[in-house]
Amino acid sequence: MKFQFQSIGHLLDMGGHGFYVWSAVIVTLIVIIGLIVRPLLQHRVVLNQIAQELAREKLRKKTTGEGN
């Protein structure tokens, strides 16, 4: 097994097909990273929302408790 290209320039050029090959690579990486990052961000947002709800609930119980 050997590296098929003489230089980085040749690797980027891909024998004239560089645009097609590298745009496929870039879009693939964007899709893969996007499908990992998006649920991770959503996960954090949902956890924060639930934590706020719980805190509000706690506060409400506390204030009504003092009212009695």
Add this chain to the structure above:
Amino acid sequence: MNWVWFYRLGSPLWFYQTTTRWLPWLSLLAFMLLATGLVWGLGFAPQDAKQGNSFRIIYMHVPASFLALVGYFLMAAAGAIGLIWKMKLSYMVMKAAAPIGAALTFLALFTGAVWGKPTWGSYWVWDARITSMLILLFLYFGVLALQYAFHNEEASNKASAVLALVGTVNIPIIYKSVDWWYTLHQPSTIKLTSAPSMHPDMFQPLLVMILGFYCFYVVALCLFTRVEILRRERKTTWVGDLIGSSNNAVEGEK
């Protein structure tokens, strides 16, 4: 017959805890396979005698198309299990599979287009394989849209599941389209029943990429499902405990 495993599989809590433990390792494996396959395929695999270096797009195109189809089957199967056994987790998996499948189908179409241009001289042809893949994309969109079309969660789950099941008709059509119709698209490189029509030096990195995409798919599916689990189980005590323990951890750091 012991059915405990089946009920356990249906438990969102069990799924959440198990994936918390396994996801880091599976992500690492997916990353290593994808990185190896990509470097191998782009830099070290020999170039194709007819297509030159543009054939290297195969290392993204075939795995993405493969998982787009497998993902559809998985989504439809999850929908069927939900309809038959009313399993909560199953519907969550179905809902999680839709955006991933849509993204992978888009990726298959995009990489196909940039491969088609240097090979056939056109980004797009209304050919049997390509058109049936476009229909697959619309089916995924349909399942996604139906999730938001009803106020009632039960109704939207059922509608999505039925659409997903009906749409499975399209999968064998996509698979067989290159054999049934005269088409520009080349026939499958990999077949279950015979040796691959590809030199091992080119085939091995492709196999690594397909394995990598499989692992990546499972990771993404688990991540999306976990979000769905938290959303639907927010009122349960275990989610409350989960938040409580993570809050304590943050306070402990201060």
